[in-house]
Amino acid sequence: MARLKIENNQLIITMQGARKFFALKGEITIPLNNVEGVATGLTWKELPKILDKVAGSNANGFYLGGTFIQDGDKVFYDIKRKEDAVVISLKDEDFQRLVIGVENPNEVVDLIEEALKM
Numbered sequence: 001m002a003r004l005k006i007e008n009n010q011l012i013i014t015m016q017g018a019r020k021f022f023a024l025k026g027e028i029t030i031p032l033n034n035v036e037g038v039a040t041g042l043t044w045k046e047l048p049k050i051l052d053k054v055a056g057s058n059a060n061g062f063y064l065g066g067t068f069i070q071d072g073d074k075v076f077y078d079i080k081r082k083e084d085a086v087v088i089s090l091k092d093e094d095f096q097r098l099v100i101g102v103e104n105p106n107e108v109v110d111l112i113e114e115a116l117k118m
Helices: 019-023 105-117
Strands: 002-007 010-015 027-031 035-040 053-058 063-070 073-080 084-090 097-102
Touching (some): 002 097, 002 105, 035 105, 084 105
Parallel strands (some): 073 097
Antiparallel strands (some): 002 010, 010 027, 053 063, 084 097
């Protein structure tokens, strides 16, 4: 599970525990100006296939972590099946989307949306 916070006009996403290793990233920092939107409601049909993986882990759909190419877009995943996902759309970044498993997705969406209004 990842932790998200906003500091100094930056969205900071920190992977927890062993997931830092499997996702090949411990932390991602994105300027809020490059966040286009955030939503919940990812369906498992939207998850990448194993052949879409560039670097990271795909444990038979149980855990996805790392970089994947989907429909020509570079997408970062850090999610387990049992978690709720937050999908963060980006511009002018290495990734076009971040799909992050969090404990309280609606609270995370509210946090990011409030920060984007400022």
